[in-house]
Amino acid sequence: MNPISVAIIGLGSRGLDTYARCMEKLPERAKIVAVADIDPEKVEIAAKRYHVPADRCFDSGEALLRQPKLADAAVIATPDACHYTQAMAALNLGYHLLLEKPAARTASECLDIAALAEEKGLHVAICHVLRYTVFYQTLKKLIDEGRAGDVVSVQAIERVAYWHQAHSFVRGNWHNKEQSTPMILQKCCHDLDMLLWLMGGHCRTVSSFGSLTHFTRDHMPEGAPLRCVDGCPAGDHCLYNAERYYLEGFRKWGDAWPVNVLCPEPTEEKVKKALRETDYGKCVYQMDNDVVDHQVVNLEMENGATAALTMCAFTATGGRHIRIMGTAGEIEGDGEKNVIRVRPFGGEAEEIDVTRLTDDFSGHGGGDFRLAQDFFALLSGEGKGLLTGIRDSVESHLIALAAEESRLHGGQSVGMKAFTGCP
Ligand SMILES: NC(=O)c1ccc[n+]([C@@H]2O[C@H](COP(=O)([O-])OP(=O)(O)OC[C@H]3O[C@@H](n4cnc5c(N)ncnc54)[C@H](O)[C@@H]3O)[C@@H](O)[C@H]2O)c1
Numbered sequence: 001m002n003p004i005s006v007a008i009i010g011l012g013s014r015g016l017d018t019y020a021r022c023m024e025k026l027p028e029r030a031k032i033v034a035v036a037d038i039d040p041e042k043v044e045i046a047a048k049r050y051h052v053p054a055d056r057c058f059d060s061g062e063a064l065l066r067q068p069k070l071a072d073a074a075v076i077a078t079p080d081a082c083h084y085t086q087a088m089a090a091l092n093l094g095y096h097l098l099l100e101k102p103a104a105r106t107a108s109e110c111l112d113i114a115a116l117a118e119e120k121g122l123h124v125a126i127c128h129v130l131r132y133t134v135f136y137q138t139l140k141k142l143i144d145e146g147r148a149g150d151v152v153s154v155q156a157i158e159r160v161a162y163w164h165q166a167h168s169f170v171r172g173n174w175h176n177k178e179q180s181t182p183m184i185l186q187k188c189c190h191d192l193d194m195l196l197w198l199m200g201g202h203c204r205t206v207s208s209f210g211s212l213t214h215f216t217r218d219h220m221p222e223g224a225p226l227r228c229v230d231g232c233p234a235g236d237h238c239l240y241n242a243e244r245y246y247l248e249g250f251r252k253w254g255d256a257w258p259v260n261v262l263c264p265e266p267t268e269e270k271v272k273k274a275l276r277e278t279d280y281g282k283c284v285y286q287m288d289n290d291v292v293d294h295q296v297v298n299l300e301m302e303n304g305a306t307a308a309l310t311m312c313a314f315t316a317t318g319g320r321h322i323r324i325m326g327t328a329g330e331i332e333g334d335g336e337k338n339v340i341r342v343r344p345f346g347g348e349a350e351e352i353d354v355t356r357l358t359d360d361f362s363g364h365g366g367g368d369f370r371l372a373q374d375f376f377a378l379l380s381g382e383g384k385g386l387l388t389g390i391r392d393s394v395e396s397h398l399i400a401l402a403a404e405e406s407r408l409h410g411g412q413s414v415g416m417k418a419f420t421g422c423p
């Protein structure tokens with residue numbers, strides 16, 4: 001069988017460095033036949049790497065989508081604000097979609113994408129890659145086996161890490177919610193998707209609090225210039241010194257995330273230029289960032305079970321932790337160490353070392369590759385299908401948007417039916 005032909009729209013960290021690399025490992029399943037990005041250097045790199053002819057290279061997703069359909073499937077990995085219009089245009093042309101999260105920025109846009117995909121009979125895999133990790137699949141299996149009994153309450157924490165917050169949510173693409181999306185949607189639609197999947201059922205009510213506390217001008221060191229490279233008096237001890245972080249990062253790790261977000265195929269000169277010219281070289285206390293650095297979300301499910309999610313910038317490392325409390329036991333997942341502990345009431349505790357269950361922890365604990373694999377297998381008419389349908393994926397977005405609504409209104413409860421207008 002011929003491989004599925006694929007157009008990649010957005011050749012950044014996800015489009016080019018993640019999904020294109022996944023496709024390299026699946027040559028019998030997927031072939032890149034068209035590419036688009038507004039950055040000509042990225043188009044050139046992709047065209048050269050994947051032998052894409054010049055008449056299949058485009059200077060924007062919009063330009064690619066003005067053509068008749070060029071491939072079986074499209075990967076949409078552009079910034080959040082582009083997703084809705086590009087996804088709708090691609091669905092109208094008949095592309096199956098691997099659509100980066102968040103699918104869209106408002107509840108009605110999310111529901112539009114779901115409705116159009118259903119109407120056209122097309123598959124849309126929203127990249128909730130955590131569902132595809134062995135860690136979360138093991139948690140799900142344990143719950144389904146009844147090891148916790150009926151799940152009554154869940155506590156989850158998304159540990160963003162102080163440096164990741166600075167990179168992505170202070171200096172980076174997601175620092176300003178008008179230009180991208182509220183951070184709870186951007187960072188935690190994954191976590192909310194996990195809560196829905198692990199707990200089963202639907203969410204009835206949401207409430208949320210949170211704010212931006214630290215990355216503001218009030219915390220700027222005295223005399224700090226706009227750019228770290230311009231001789232900041234606090235440079236030696238500032239945790240967020242861009243020069244130390246990115247330049248030393250490049251010297252240690254080379255062409256790897258997050259340095260390759262500053263410039264494609266980085267060199268020392270390119271990184272220095274980016275520090276002089278882009279937001280990645282700016283003082284974290286002088287950006288126009290407005291997204292939160294901490295937020296809590298409470299969920300009441302339709303069956304009365306509850307969940308509490310904390311997203312916080314101020315953690316030493318990134319990683320997710322979860323504690324599932326049920327009528328017959330407790331299951332605790334440490335996503336940082338990849339360890340799951342099952343503690344049945346009145347029984348023997350068991351510890352599961354997830355690192356013994358798989359050796360692929362590349363890209364989101366192996367989730368990026370497994371999602372791509374399942375998506376292309378589905379389009380080839382093989383495999384088990386996707387772990388999540390478009391409606392399930394969209395529900396997590398609706399909850400995140402309801403949480404943001406609550407946060408902006410002093411934490412008042414938001415009923416999901418009233419918020420979405422869905423029955
Ligand atoms: N699933 C996940 O876990 C996960 C992780 C990180 C990012 N993301 C999402 O993936 C998306 C891409 O993120 P990224 O980190 O790759 O960002 P990025 O900035 O590295 O890449 C985005 C690319 O899109 C290009 N672009 C901008 N406008 C365009 C247009 N109109 N047409 C074509 N290309 C355009 C940019 O030039 C850039 O190369 C975002 O929506 C982000 O939220 C998802």
